[in-house]
Amino acid sequence: MLQTIILNIVRILFLILLQSQIVSRIDLFDGLILPWVYIFGLLMLPFETPRWLTMIIAFVTGLLMDFFSGPIGLHTSACVVLGYAQPIVQKILAPREGYDLTQKPTVQRMGLAWYLTYAGVLTLVHHSWFFFMEVFRFSDFFYQIFHILLSSLATIVLMTIGQYLIYNSKSSQL
Amino acid sequence: MKNILVLIQRFYLFLMFLALQIFALVFLFRNNNFHQAEFIRHSSDWIGGIYSKRAQLSEYLRLGEINDELSLENAQLRSQSADNFIAIRSDVDTLSDSTFQQRYTYRTAKVVNATVNREKNYITIDRGTNGGVLQDMGVISGGNILGVVRSVSEHFAIVMPVLHADFKASVRLKKSGAFGSLVWAGGDASLADVIEIPKNIPVAPGDTLVTSGYSTFFPANIHVGTIQEIDDESDNNYHILKIKLGVDFRRLDHVLVVSDIMKTEQDSLLKQMGED
Numbered sequence: 001m002l003q004t005i006i007l008n009i010v011r012i013l014f015l016i017l018l019q020s021q022i023v024s025r026i027d028l029f030d031g032l033i034l035p036w037v038y039i040f041g042l043l044m045l046p047f048e049t050p051r052w053l054t055m056i057i058a059f060v061t062g063l064l065m066d067f068f069s070g071p072i073g074l075h076t077s078a079c080v081v082l083g084y085a086q087p088i089v090q091k092i093l094a095p096r097e098g099y100d101l102t103q104k105p106t107v108q109r110m111g112l113a114w115y116l117t118y119a120g121v122l123t124l125v126h127h128s129w130f131f132f133m134e135v136f137r138f139s140d141f142f143y144q145i146f147h148i149l150l151s152s153l154a155t156i157v158l159m160t161i162g163q164y165l166i167y168n169s170k171s172s173q174l
Numbered sequence: 175m176k177n178i179l180v181l182i183q184r185f186y187l188f189l190m191f192l193a194l195q196i197f198a199l200v201f202l203f204r205n206n207n208f209h210q211a212e213f214i215r216h217s218s219d220w221i222g223g224i225y226s227k228r229a230q231l232s233e234y235l236r237l238g239e240i241n242d243e244l245s246l247e248n249a250q251l252r253s254q255s256a257d258n259f260i261a262i263r264s265d266v267d268t269l270s271d272s273t274f275q276q277r278y279t280y281r282t283a284k285v286v287n288a289t290v291n292r293e294k295n296y297i298t299i300d301r302g303t304n305g306g307v308l309q310d311m312g313v314i315s316g317g318n319i320l321g322v323v324r325s326v327s328e329h330f331a332i333v334m335p336v337l338h339a340d341f342k343a344s345v346r347l348k349k350s351g352a353f354g355s356l357v358w359a360g361g362d363a364s365l366a367d368v369i370e371i372p373k374n375i376p377v378a379p380g381d382t383l384v385t386s387g388y389s390t391f392f393p394a395n396i397h398v399g400t401i402q403e404i405d406d407e408s409d410n411n412y413h414i415l416k417i418k419l420g421v422d423f424r425r426l427d428h429v430l431v432v433s434d435i436m437k438t439e440q441d442s443l444l445k446q447m448g449e450d
Binding site: 017025067073077 | 186187188190191194195197198199200201202203221224228289290291292293294360361362363424
């Protein structure tokens, strides 16, 4: 239990640093593709996390991210939406007998198809909210859609590759 | 009363979502431009510290290039030094000069963080109020216009660069002297737009644009960029000029912060006019 808590906190902090110091600085096609991979830390929260806690963690994560890559409130807002939607998506995607306690939201435990649906929907929700809030105008609508789709795709690809690199079937107990 | 409690119990997650969301959005949209400033003031020392470490690393990797730039600048400065000039006529050997008075001074600073791929980009430099940097000072890099200081803490300052949706600066065509405004519409970090130059002013690709010196942010004749493309399609009477910026925002290291000694004087005069 304690191990899980520490692991999740360390993972979120590490991902925020990774995002702000490396990933955000990768400039692909003049900012057309801008992956926000730090949300991986939120997607990896255990299934049994209470919904209110998921939202609080998302809020704090977003606020920390805003300190690095302001304006204050932008990531916070998108993360709160993600934190609210995440348990709902988990519930919709749940197997008939529900999740058992050893299951984690990883490719290795839930399968690639499940993971891509889960991460895909939530990444789209987060990125759509984020990019529309950032510009807060609906001009360049199609550019924005393109921007959101390509950035989400990049985020999902990076997160999935990350899973294969970090977790193998033996260590997926964590 | 009981009903309300039951209602809260049933919808507490959604209410919590609303509360957190409103909190975030109030921060985001209140005081639209500078909501970051207050937070930066408190958090910049540790956030800035992390950014400085990374900047040190990337600076180390291109020390050679920086050396070249600095020695070039050294050579230029040295050639202007008084030692290199000799008096041609002995009778004007000493000259008490009261014609000129210094107006601008420069401070060096180092860039510790910069973004180029957002709609509203910001640059962090490692000099704040302790180093004499104040809000609304201009920042230049390699003789090119870079941005304006928006908020300062003790050791760091946040600069709003040209690459920001709200940036606007007064610029001038070097050739004809016509005035326009420099803005940025997003996208490519090496291009910006100049608007409000009337169509009857002749322009050609390659023409140079410099600062006008009308604002107190920048001295006159600081290089801005060169015209790359001219768009006269619109119905109004103004050119839309795509210009290639002189500064490369992807590789910033050393910048100069410009302080205008007569800023308060000029601003208070303007304010006086406004009050009348």
